[in-house]
Amino acid sequence: MEELLEILCELHPDVDFESCTTLIDDKVLDSFDIVTLVAEIDDKFSVAIPAGELVPENFNSAQAIYALIEKLENE
Amino acid sequence: MQFTSISFLAFAGLLLLIYYIVPKKLQWVILLIASYIFYLSAGLEYLFFIVFTTITTYIASRIIDSRLAKQKLYLAEHKEELSREEKKEYKDKIKKKNQIALVVYLVLNFGVLAVCKGLLIVPFNQMATNTVLGFLSLGLPLGISFYMFQSVGYVVDIHRGVVRAEKNFFKVTLFVSFFPQLVQGPISKFSQLAPQLFSEHSFDGKKLSYGLQRILWGFFKKLVIADRIAAAVGALKAPEYEGMGFLLLATFYAVQIYADFTGGIDVAIGLGEAFGIQMTENFVRPFFSKNIAEYWRRWHISLGEWMKDYIFYPLSVSQPMRKLSKFTYKNMGNLGKRIPVYIASIITWFATGIWHGFSPNFIVWGMLNCFFIVLSEELMPLYAKFHARFGLKDKKIYGLFEMARMFTLMNLIRISDLFPNVSLYFSKLLSLVTNPDISVLWDGRLLNLGLTGLDYGIIGFGILVMLTVSIIGEKKGSVRDLLSQKPAVLRYALIIALLIITLLVGSYGIGYNASNFIYNQF
Numbered sequence: 001m002e003e004l005l006e007i008l009c010e011l012h013p014d015v016d017f018e019s020c021t022t023l024i025d026d027k028v029l030d031s032f033d034i035v036t037l038v039a040e041i042d043d044k045f046s047v048a049i050p051a052g053e054l055v056p057e058n059f060n061s062a063q064a065i066y067a068l069i070e071k072l073e074n075e
Numbered sequence: 076m077q078f079t080s081i082s083f084l085a086f087a088g089l090l091l092l093i094y095y096i097v098p099k100k101l102q103w104v105i106l107l108i109a110s111y112i113f114y115l116s117a118g119l120e121y122l123f124f125i126v127f128t129t130i131t132t133y134i135a136s137r138i139i140d141s142r143l144a145k146q147k148l149y150l151a152e153h154k155e156e157l158s159r160e161e162k163k164e165y166k167d168k169i170k171k172k173n174q175i176a177l178v179v180y181l182v183l184n185f186g187v188l189a190v191c192k193g194l195l196i197v198p199f200n201q202m203a204t205n206t207v208l209g210f211l212s213l214g215l216p217l218g219i220s221f222y223m224f225q226s227v228g229y230v231v232d233i234h235r236g237v238v239r240a241e242k243n244f245f246k247v248t249l250f251v252s253f254f255p256q257l258v259q260g261p262i263s264k265f266s267q268l269a270p271q272l273f274s275e276h277s278f279d280g281k282k283l284s285y286g287l288q289r290i291l292w293g294f295f296k297k298l299v300i301a302d303r304i305a306a307a308v309g310a311l312k313a314p315e316y317e318g319m320g321f322l323l324l325a326t327f328y329a330v331q332i333y334a335d336f337t338g339g340i341d342v343a344i345g346l347g348e349a350f351g352i353q354m355t356e357n358f359v360r361p362f363f364s365k366n367i368a369e370y371w372r373r374w375h376i377s378l379g380e381w382m383k384d385y386i387f388y389p390l391s392v393s394q395p396m397r398k399l400s401k402f403t404y405k406n407m408g409n410l411g412k413r414i415p416v417y418i419a420s421i422i423t424w425f426a427t428g429i430w431h432g433f434s435p436n437f438i439v440w441g442m443l444n445c446f447f448i449v450l451s452e453e454l455m456p457l458y459a460k461f462h463a464r465f466g467l468k469d470k471k472i473y474g475l476f477e478m479a480r481m482f483t484l485m486n487l488i489r490i491s492d493l494f495p496n497v498s499l500y501f502s503k504l505l506s507l508v509t510n511p512d513i514s515v516l517w518d519g520r521l522l523n524l525g526l527t528g529l530d531y532g533i534i535g536f537g538i539l540v541m542l543t544v545s546i547i548g549e550k551k552g553s554v555r556d557l558l559s560q561k562p563a564v565l566r567y568a569l570i571i572a573l574l575i576i577t578l579l580v581g582s583y584g585i586g587y588n589a590s591n592f593i594y595n596q597f
Contacts, residue, residue, distance in 0.1 A: 032452060
């Protein structure tokens with residue numbers, strides 16, 4: 001989780017990612033951010049997130065993103 | 076049958092009556108029959124295309140879905156015996172088979188769309204006239220770009236495991252052909268629209284009233300503003316209008332296409348509401364956007380979402396792009412990280428351009444949008460410093476400047492729609508500097524555009540009404556919710572006033588056929 005928060009903070013240093021649960025709904029993360037994030041996750045966690053998982057529910061909070069990574073790691 | 080025709084109003088009225096009288100389990104059947112009556116009223120010759128998409132969509136969705144169901148069952152039954160690698164191998168095998176089915180489906184459908192759009196181009200349509208392709212060159216089948224994209228989204232979502240396939244062929248037929256959105260969108264997702272289409276709806280006075288208000292609002296924008304200003308847009312395209320004349324053309328066209336397209340969508344969404352079906356919104360006051368990315372989140376939202384979900388994302392996260400990303404990051408640092416995203420953006424905007432038509436000006440339109448999106452992304456740190464240095468972000472006046480800047484920029488890009496001759500478009504753009512010709516504003520030429528002083532007055536009034544409603548919507552939320560809290564006398568007075576204005580000053584009357592909605596041609 002720490003590593004994910006680091007990636008997120010690098011993208012938007014001004015956002016409190018630990019508490020925000022509306023990252024997509026409030027347009028904090030746009031489509032460019034999502035793609036950058038997917039590349040970073042691939043790099044740091046060796047997890048390839050498929051396009052079908054790029055839905056708001058999976059990216060609205062750091063917890064949701066982390067849950068997605070864990071799900072894909074266990075597949 | 077145009078949305079703005081008397082026959083359509085009679086059709087919709089009768090349909091609403093039948094819809095709420097028949098047993099509720101038959102409501103979707105009524106919508107299906109109505110959708111085909113609506114579609115056939117445009118001409119029998121287009122039937123082949125929509126039926127083709129429906130049948131291929133049904134077959135592809137069932138094949139892909141049944142394989143996924145089989146996979147799930149097999150993995151559940153052999154949960155203990157199979158190793159992780161064996162499970163992965165089995166899943167990959169199913170995935171590969173489904174990918175083949177998906178590619179065949181996409182090639183068939185986009186092939187038909189490409190041939191239909193290609194045959195609109197002059198040398199090809201002449202060449203095809205006496206060949207087997209002749210029947211494809213009848214003109215673009217009504218709504219093909221909308222229903223096909225909606226259908227493709229459905230099949231891809233099944234392939235991704237996001238939704239299950241509908242087993243009833245006729246329900247799939249209704250999803251593909253639902254008439255309010257058939258000719259100009261919004262392009263809906265199956266998960267959002269289908270459950271509403273197939274469920275039972277009790278009569279709800281509030282939904283009907285809201286729906287009718289929205290339809291009236293759409294008619295006002297289309298008939299009072301868009302159809303009236305169309306004459307001036309046509310006249311200002313003439314070669315002699317350069318500089319300020321061209322800027323006026325871009326601005327008038329912005330008003331026309333906004334009133335036309337959002338008006339048509341208001342009618343579509345209002346009709347849906349009257350049937351108890353909430354469609355996805357396609358516009359959220361786009362002219363209040365302060366940057367280009369925000370503009371594209373507010374204008375033609377359903378097409379933008381489709382392009383993002385089914386082209387931009389799959390491309391950006393594909394294996395070749397991930398490899399490229401690693402390579403460029405290693406060799407180019409932080410900029411390298413963004414290169415693959417920009418390549419995916421170029422391809423996505425190219426696709427969005429040709430979605431509008433196989434014409435160089437639409438490709439230029441797409442590339443210009445892409446250029447400014449990438450530019451603004453690259454300049455973002457610079458802007459942030461600039462805003463912080465002068466404390467601009469919180470200043471209202473600066474916000475208005477950003478809106479005006481975006482409005483002008485998007486108008487100048489959008490106007491390329493009207494210039495299939497790309498070099499003429501660029502020479503007109505250049506004339507803003509080389510031949511400003513500001514005197515067009517006062518030398519009387521504006522009264523020779525097919526609009527009288529009264530016409531300008533009506534258009535100005537219409538724009539003022541649109542602007543007021545938009546500002547209220549932006550600041551206070553749903554205008555209809557606010558209206559419903561007002562005393563009934565005031566509410567009805569406003570609605571009746573809008574109706575009377577639309578009837579009196581709209582380009583309308585018995586025997587008169589309002590012009591086509593601009594987006595019907597795509």
